[in-house]
Amino acid sequence: MSRRAVITGIGVTAPNGLGTEAYWAATLEGRSGLGPISRFDPAGYPVRVAGEVSDFTAAEHVPSRLIPQTDNWTHLGLTAAAWALDDAGADPAAFPEYEMAVVTASSSGGTEFGQREIERLWTKGPSWVGAYQSIAWFYAATTGQISIRHGMRGSCGVVCAEQAGALDAAGQARQLIRTGTRLVVTGGADASLCPYGLTAQYSSGRLSQGDDPGRAYLPFDVGAAGYVPGEGGAMLVVENAADAHARSAPVIYGEIAGYAATFDPRPGSGREPGLRRAMELALADAGLAAGGVDVVFADAAGVPELDLQEAAAIRAVFGPAGVPVTAPKTMTGRLYAGGAALDLAGALLAIRDGVIPPTAGVTELAPGCDLDLVRGAAREARVGTAMVVARGYGGFNAAIVVTKTD
Amino acid sequence: MAQLGSFTLDDLKEVMRACAGVTESVDLDSDIADVTFEDLGYDSLAVLEMAAKLQNHLGVVIPDDVAEQLPTPRALAEYVNVRLAA
Structure with a gap:
């Protein structure tokens, strides 16, 4: 095997x-x-x-x-x-x-x-x-x-x-x-x-x-x-x-089922950023359809243009309001190299506990950012599969799919 | 133990702690005067760091190649004392 x-x-x-x-x-x-x-x-x-x-x-x-x-x-x-x-x-x-x-x-x-x-x-x-x-x-x-x-x-x-x-x-x-x-x-x-x-x-x-x-x-x-x-x-x-x-490990939080990385086109090229492709490639790598994902931990740049790009990519992959999205990094700030690691930990804990953590502070979604953003309070949900997406300054995109193991 | 003059082994231990901490398996308060820095868990970078600190605080010049030739706390403390007395 x-x-x-x-x-x-x-x-x-x-x-x-x-x-x-x-x-x-x-x-x-x-x-x-x-x-x-x-x-x-x-x-x-x-x-x-x-x-x-x-x-x-x-x-x-x-x-x-x-x-x-x-x-x-x-x-x-x-x-x-x-x-x-x-x-x-x-x-x-x-x-x-x-x-x-x-x-x-x-x-x-x-x-x-x-x-x-x-x-x-x-x-x-x-x-x-x-x-x-x-x-x-x-x-x-x-x-x-x-x-x-x-x-x-x-x-x-x-x-x-x-x-x-x-x-x-x-x-x-x-x-x-x-x-x-x-x-x-x-x-x-x-x-x-x-x-x-x-x-x-x-x-x-x-x-x-x-x-x-x-x-x-x-x-x-x-x-x-x-x-x-x-x-x-x-x-x-x-x-x-x-x-x-x-070795009878005490806990198995989940499996890294899919991963992909892409790079953005040259600034000013007018071509689509690489985020959507990273998400699609990670799904393909996991052998999953978009409908199999229970939550997306967003990159959540907090910069209007980048938020719009991310919302568009999530909609393109999952359909309109097709997946719960969250950004617990609103409670920590962006941690750079630590940020996606913390989101990955959060995704695994969401799988463990069947709960999606909230996005703090957000009250009114910007036009074009109409996502199913989990806000106000944590949302109980069966989470079998979670996707974490991240963008790094300079054109880096990556997505990971983690799944519950039996 | 030989007399070390005005710069004591305790002074040096303080510098060692401040520069590079202490390995869990080592008791700096025991008799370590003749134990090599290497055995005490202080690598060449740690010795350079100590030499620089002694130089800055006491005005004793310890060139890098000399520092590498002072394998134990006693050797380093004696080198410092000779220069301090000069």
Whole structure:
């Protein structure tokens, strides 16, 4: 029988909840983690609201040896990975080291670490720039530190495709499982809420300048005016289904049944963006018709033109109001490389609990965005199959279909 | 234990903790003066980081190639003390 990639563990570090169950409870209740930026004084910057992981203390979760060597983004990733392994009941020492792999997504790298070092450079001089800057900024740092900490020496990598990256990483994880790897830690995280990081993000022109946390990020709404940035993400443990059953894994959340990635045409070409094709290809890859999907976790850019494009793509694939759509990221902000990983975790929990989490804040859908957007409260529903879609700045599109396993 | 002069092993341990943390399996409060940095879990990057910190805070110049030749806390502390006394 062919090898099938199933998810056996989830670890979450999100602005509205530290730990999978804390995140999920907050999300189902519509409790947001968005608030005024507190990490630094944002007075001189146009962005005022963010999704900060405010209750996280690295010393409680990360080996002390690693704290001065790594960025906050890696602290969050290491923590989520350890929780995911715990959740999976998987002791890495019990697996052959070359049959475990790590593939995560990163969008900004160790920006906050870099901010501190750059400040030392300009205030004190080059000899004050720490040696660890050389490894802490690096996109692959989180993958590498997870790999070293847990002795996972199989094929490791990092995907940099902004918000789409974590779906691409999960797609790679599935590929590794199919070709013989026993266990893959995948997912993504980002934590770039420092002046340097935010300034870089702001150049996209897509960030919200709103100062009311409840109204700053309203995807598909008539009041949509950009997105709120957040930090954190999720890590997942992926295994071959038969192996997971053989070792009596405590939970099998679902299977990665379909995955596809596409790239947008050149800006100004007038051609259709690649999002619809990514969704169709993921369905085809899963061998499913659109009618088989019970919920879509939307990309939800919060930028009117991009919302319209996404709504059009969802309608083209699923028909008018053909599928419930949700965007729990309205309660966390867009987490970049962590965003789609968190949505993937949410999709698996929706399957587990038979409930679709709500989209917060949205009250009036914009013309052209008339989707069956789950709002107001969580919606109970039989969720056997969920699709997660994501778009990364620069033209990346990805879609994943996860299905309930017996 | 040999006298280390004004820069003590405890001072160095503080720098080690601040620069690179402590591996769970190591007790820095035990007698580690002659245990190699490598065995204490401090790799070459950690030693460079400590050398830079000592240089910035004490004004003692420890070139990178010299830092690599100081394998233990005692060797590093003695190097610092000789320069401090000079």
